[in-house]
Ligand code: ADP
């Protein structure tokens with residue numbers, strides 16, 4: 001298979017596998033991440049095939065929805081890519097991206113300069129889909145899936161409660177903005193990713209301001 005055929009066949013595989021995934025992690029999320037990744041890759045000296053396959057396969061099997069099994073995604077990707085004859089080096093690089101990409105794994109990890117550029121690009125592309133208008137939609141969608149409140153003025157978003165108490169409180173979705181969404185702009189790897197993240201960050205701030213003002217019946 002040539003590169004185009006490999007990418008096309010991976011798209012088909014991912015579409016089929018993510019068929020019934022919830023909206024925050026469905027094929028359209030993957031498609032947006034793939035498009036963002038190609039955009040960011042233009043400014044970087046990267047192996048575009050590794051970036052493409054990493055983006056397409058990054059959420060192939062989220063551990064959250066598979067009993068916490070962190071290995072299932074990389075394993076499925078490896079099996080698939082090997083079955084269509086992708087070379088070993090590319091397979092390893094793509095699987096490394098899938099293993100490392102989650103926000104959780106990036107906390108306290110090596111400095112970003114030590115990570116492969118292909119991983120940095122895909123990670124940025126995934127993070128961009130968690131902020132801005134789409135990011136807001138995904139957060140409330142996820143909260144709805146978990147039957148969470150939109151907001152609760154008694155559980156202050158900035159409150160630094162311990163993890164267990166927070167879990168029991170079943171944190172309102174607005175809290176997720178402070179836990180994750182507003183932190184992402186400072187965690188971007190690439191200059192192009194950072195620039196887009198800053199614009200989307202401003203949008204989040206504007207959104208929150210409007211949210212509180214409507215909540216309080218101000219306007
Ligand atoms: P991804 O794997 O695509 O990087 P996650 O699996 O961490 O992202 O989350 C998927 C989407 O659900 C993201 O948009 C994220 O912001 C949102 N999300 C994750 N956890 C929460 C939460 N506790 N409350 C609201 N939204 C959440």
Ligand code: NI
Pocket residue numbers: 029033058059126
């Ligand atoms: Ni993702």
